[in-house]
Amino acid sequence: MALKKVRGTMERMFDKNLTDLVRGIRNNKDNEAKYIAQCIEEIKQELRQDNLAVKATAVAKLTYLQMLGYDMSWAGFNIIEVMSSSKFTYKRIGYLASSQCFHSDTELLMLTTNMIRKDLNSQNQYDAGLALSALSCFISPDLARDLANDIMTLLTSTKPYLRKKAVLMMYKVFLRFPEALRPAFPRLKEKLEDPDSGVQSAAVNVVCELARKNPKNYLSLAPVFFKLMTTSTNNWMLIKIIKLFGALTPLEPRLGKKLIEPLTNLIHSTSAMSLLYECINTVIAVLISISSGMPNHSASIQLCVQKLRILIEDSDQNLKYLGLLAMSKILKSHPKSVQSHKDLVMQCLDDKDESIRLRALDLLYGMVSRKTLIEIVKKLMVHMDKAEGTSYRDELLSKIIDICSQNNYQYITNFEWYVSVLVELTRMEGTQHGPLVATQMLDVAIRVRAIREYAVQQMALLLENAHLLTQPGSKMADVLYAAAWISGEFAKELTDPEGTLQAMLSGRVTALPGHIQAVYVQNILKVFCVVLSRADLEEAIKQCDKVIEGLQQYVCSADLEVQDRASSGIQLLQVVRSRLLDGDDLSTITSNMAALFSGELNPVAPKAQKRVQVPEGLDLDAWINEPPPPSSESEEEEEAEVTNPIADIFIKTSSEPKSNPEPTEEQLQKMREARKLEQSMNPHYLKMYDVSPYIPVAPIELDVPLKLSGLSYQNKKAQKKSKKRKKKKNSCRAGDWSSEGEAVEEVVPVEVNRGGEMPEGAQESDGADSDTRDQDDPHRALDINLDEPLREEERLPVLEHRSTLTPAATKTRHSKKKDKEVPSMLLLNDEYQEVPSTSSHKTKKTKSKKNGERSVEKTKKQKHGSSQSKKEKKRHKGDEELVKLKEGYEEALGISTPSKEIFCITNKPLISRLAYNKVLTVDYEVCPQDNQCDAGSLASVCLTLVNHSAAVMRDFEVNISPSSNIGFACENGEQSSSRKLNIQISGNSSENAKLYLVVSDVTISHKIRGTITYIHQLQDGNSVQDKMDFWLHVGVTAFLTDNKIDLDTYSSLLSSGELSHQQAVTLRPVVARDFSQMLSAVCTKCRLTVVEQMDQTASLYTRSTTGHQVCLLVKSEPTQVSVQAKSSSPSLLQALLADIQALFST
Known part of the structure; x- marks a missing residue:
């Protein structure tokens, strides 16, 4: 074994590493492509080896080649293998390669979930940091959903390094998985007051990015940010906070009044030009928003303009550009304060930087007046003669026309x-x-x-x-x-x-x-x-x-x-x-x-075509030519009729043409209603809005005669100048815009037709759009109300071990070493998302110290013996001091990943979500009804509609797809596919409504598509019609009644033979509850009655509204739960068991 290890080390000494690859590429500049192709073949051979060190080197070389433009996606499996290494050096190479190679649509990412989770919960903080850094580059919606809870756990880590990276990572999670924003927001809000400045800066950055597109959802954080602004000395953080206040101020003008003083102090005191610019920008936004409620703000405006003049006069081109940009914002609301600096703006027209010249042109557009228009246009035309480049000359020409024609020639005399x-x-x-x-x-x-x-x-x-x-x-x-x-x-x-x-x-x-x-x-x-x-x-x-x-x-x-x-x-x-x-x-x-050419052509209003009213009696949805009804005859019959189609072209056959039956008026009406319903549920059709009738406007003609002489304008100007030279006096004011001592000409009133022709019965209106953002913009999904309390279904899913003990079992558990159960590491407020704690493999002794709503746990190994030495007591005292310093945080321990998927029954209420958007939420519950009708069984649909906006909603109507199996019950006993709700919901309130469904077959589950339409009365007086699509699920449990039955009757029913159909299902694994809790949840959800329960076995019974009976036997075994059922209806039996199975997978 040792010889094999030495042999492998010797072989790696002769392999090419990354340094050799770079050196080789530099030495082969003439045949670089051929050399790199050879290196890639060598890398493929290295990736086939079992030695992880060789694979890591190969992946590092691939990473370098990828930066040169070569594809490395084919090595995805090898990259994941290097990422999973336990050695930090190799793991770092793998994560670096993954951050460059993988993206959110990479299919291999499904293999990395458990590996990344393991690294996130590693004892080594740098393993978790690597995982977070790489994950931000390729996070997908699935990864964001699966790892959101693990990343949230790191927000409470004792290590600032992990807390900072986790806070920044949460922003990417929110973009991919917006449902995580509400559960994570309380913890994110806490990080704004974190003692570590890096974590605090990261939290400020994330919140500011979220609020940049949806500022109204973060108004509740204004007090926290105001405190940070007045206490922080970090210029970078101040810039972010001040930008955020600039977005919040238009939504809450009262906030602007409190911001004026601290922002003015910052403008006076700061020497950082970037911070000065942001302060001025925010002051401008504040003064615009509170202009009506704070008249004495001229001093603040003058201060901003003076500071901006310093920026414009600076030699730095960037500062000059920013100064002109901010000056244009002041110009919109306070033009007189800017017009006094016209000389400075005109100087910028001579700047060598074209972007500065263009920005100065934008300023000139707002600086003109009746007295200054002619002089400004003259100077711009002089610049046109001297301008180099067609683009700048075109911009000058268009700006001259814009300046003169603004507000329908308001300044032209x-x-x-x-x-x-x-x-x-x-x-x-x-x-x-x-x-x-x-x-x-x-x-x-x-x-x-x-x-x-x-x-x-x-x-x-x-x-x-x-x-x-x-x-x-x-x-x-x-x-x-x-x-x-x-x-x-x-x-x-x-x-x-x-x-x-x-x-x-x-x-x-x-x-x-x-x-x-x-x-x-x-x-x-x-x-x-x-x-x-x-x-x-x-x-x-x-x-x-x-x-x-x-x-x-x-x-x-x-x-x-x-x-x-x-x-x-x-x-x-x-x-x-x-x-x-x-x-x-x-x-x-x-x-x-x-x-032939009589009559006068008048100007037409820009929106005249959009305001054309539909003439009375004209139905735009009616058919111009009625479509022929579909033929019911088959193709074979048609072919049989035409015996010789070629001859029929030239010679008319004797057979008479078939007459198409004309549809009746009632059939036509049904066809129109079906077509309108299909169009309303088609997402490719634009929504229709009700337009309120407009007041007709009658044009008023005011003819003002104006006599003009036949002389040309240039000749008249020459004569006027000659007269002025004779009568010229030596009195000329400095700084006048008129050149050569010209006096201001007498203004002659000129009639200008500033309106436009509109169609009869229409009026001009802008018609603001509700949301102009792109549909693919991820910030649209993040427009969430964060002030509402967290609902049960919004909590993030938490992985739990299959062998979780009940509280009763925990109390009776003892061991020889007197082990104590480690309590949860996170004791959070109710508004937080709970994260389960994990126990260590070693036995530990716990001691809890509470402070307010927080509790901190410290552990200590169990020692044998009845007493402790002084050294141990001293160490114990040191542990207490360490815990005190780390109070409020939790050590992120390793969490073992189970090998199988965990199933648990959720205690969700019977009420389900039907549809929702950012202003309206609709929940529903289907309940059985005892009375029946000829068409089928009745069920009531209880709707709860919550209005999240401040406007009124009315005229609700629910439409479902026409179906023979299900429909709305009408008072006359017939069925309908639409029903109106006689409710009106005021702002930020809710209403309940009830509908009745007629279901022909209650032994099967139904799923039907529908639409809710309503009128949204906006605060500006306009009304908008909107709709929401939904899928209505009507299961068989909606028609089951939990009728009680005694044991004897139950036994007689089983032995009578009436229940001829039977079916069984096995559920694995066992749910994370005891048998009684599991049984209670199943009975509540499926409307079952417990007839008898003995230990881990129970007999259940239910009956449908149509008389079908079902008997069930539930057995809880160590590794599974078996359910055997009998019924008189096979379809009802199958649907009910499917619902029970669904409880274990939600």
Whole structure:
């Protein structure tokens, strides 16, 4: 044996280790792939060896190759084998490889559950630390569910190293297994006050991450975090806590008033820029949330703005960016405090960092006013000329338009200037925002009636210079779309319609995109109408010929719509020309042509299409064409009818076509109801919401005339400047935005149509969404109310030994060494999840010391003899001091993993969970009814509905799938698949309701799918219809009655032969209770009556509501429980035994 061991050691000396692999890869740069392929083959040979040291080395080399991009998933079994090693050096290699190779969907993870549990409960804290670190990388929902209780045990470990890692690991557990959050939350809350700063920081981190997406669930922790904020000196922890308060303050404004003072103190005292930034961010959030209740907060705002100016003026680009970002948040609620720093923001536009320039642009959007708009836009256009790179130039252009058009042109006092700016923007080269400029031109011309004359003249100039916008590198061709549309729609404002018409008929129009050509064709006809109205007969005929000739090029366009419009236009003009030649009245023809384009196009509201009301009498769910009923004849009969299908194509057969029977109105109604029910239960259908009728809004027209001269905007500005130079006085204030001493122009009121057309009977509303998060977001499942008391079914499953003793047996147990049972290591509050203690293999003496609600246990080995020496007493005193230091924690001892799965009967109530979501919980209990009906047996379904929200819920309706076996009982004796609940649940309360089911066959278990729909009355006055899907389980035990029967009658029944069917079942292993407790649980759950009980044997009896009788004999043996049963119904017997088996597996 020794020789074999020496031989193995000598062989490993010549094997390649990780260092040799790295050195070899560096030495083989020319043929690296070939060398690595050779190494992988050698690693595969090493993994086949029995020596664990060789396997560990091979796995370490694979881990390095995996970081180079090579797959190592094929070695999953070998990695698990190295992970299970008892040697820490090998175990560390295995866990490192698993953290890189495994993921949550790896199928091999099912083999690691017991191994990881063993390491988590190891006496070596570093084994548990390894397991926790690796588990965080590949934890799956199954692993999270199975190991949640073991990780929670480590939260009470005496070692801060384990407590810290366990706290951090719980966050990953919550993401994969959200049901663990409520049981673990009390312990997690305790760790916020842990004496170890590392554990405390980990707990703060976990809670802050959980509260980042669902802050309202953690409002109860505000006092704890406030205490930490005012006492902690850890800047990292303070940043986390202050971020959390920033999320909690909008939900609880009263909290913000208490935060102002400590946050202001931190802003004055801290030198850490990161902490300063977070404090300012939270102060901003606080002041926004309490702005109505705390008017005197200008000092805090000024303090924040001054500190942010320091950040912006700093040379560090990161601090400058963060300062601008925070300044934009203040700008939304307190714009006047930021506008005084406009000079600093404008300087940032010259920064070399593009991200800082873009952030400064965002600030400028909120800093404009009626007085500063023109100057800001001028400076931005100067920056556009100097800008390098198309992306920044595009951002500048879009920001100019956003600044001018915000709030429907609220800050524009001179629309001639704005149209000139838009025209000037068309000359910018390299920009991609041609459609945006065109949209603005259209919007301004439509909304501002007084600017149309000037806008039409500018658009006519653009059409005459269209060749400049159609250059190969230009992206502004879409501006011609707006120019043509405005020139045609408001053609009466044209001073030279003939020139505009000629510009639209000539030039490189065929090079334009198809949608622009289509607009050209349409508006050529509009301009022609104006030309026709101003011409005499001879001139009108010439114009007709000119336009017909010009439209010929559009007929040859590659776009079908352009061809169609051009052809229609030519035909129309030929008719006009022929009528003119026939001598028809020119004015009549002109008026008829103008009638084709009469009417004014108004702006449409953005949500007009969504607000269109369904006309009365229109059923959108009705069939347009009724579908033919399915044929009941078989395919063979159809084939028999057509003897020669080929001949039937050409020659009609003599057989008459079959007439499809028309369904009756009653059948159609049933079909509609079945289809609607199927759609409501289909998860791929969108939910339907009831929309309350809206008050119709009538538009009010307020015409304000505005007279504009014919001069262009540039000429008028030049004349004004010359006049101002003559009357200029030497009085100029420093810091004014107007350049060259310009005075503020007189503001002329301009009518701007800021509304939009809406359909009749509709009104504008935003319609907020309830939850915009992705359905796959794990934080949606973590939106849990943590303030409710923990329910029994929410407690985590706990592994128990099969040989657990009852309390009575524990009292009577004695041993020669006077052993004492070790009490539970965790004596927690009732709101905590209990974790079972494990006993050591050695006999120990226990001593308990209580402090408040905690108890600490210390153990000491049993010594022989009647007295102790002074040395032993001194050691005993030292143990007491050690226990006092570790008070409140528990040593995480090893827990032996049983080889077989443990089955135990749970004492759950008969009430079961039917359906639930974050606002509503529905529980149910099925009870038998004595009275019967013609259709079958009756059973009552008692519903308990709990409203977890503050809003009212009403109009509850329960629908189940139509079935011949089960349905709701109606008052007229018939069955129905839907019932309405006449209840209304107010906020944070519950109501009970009862439904009656008619079941045709009570000898089998039923499982039926259904839906609960209800109206949720929101606090803002709106109501939303919601639904929950469920599966309703109606077992045979719901129709059993626990009728008492005497022993003689029971014996006579067995010997009479009425119970002709029998069946037996064996249950393994024995449940973790004594026979009496097990029997009581079975009788309660299954509604059985104990006729006779002798030691470990019992006779049971039950009777169904339909008269079927069942007799059972239950025997408890050392290794199993056997159940023998007889009944007059085989299906009832089978279903009842299945329910009994289910009790042992839940």
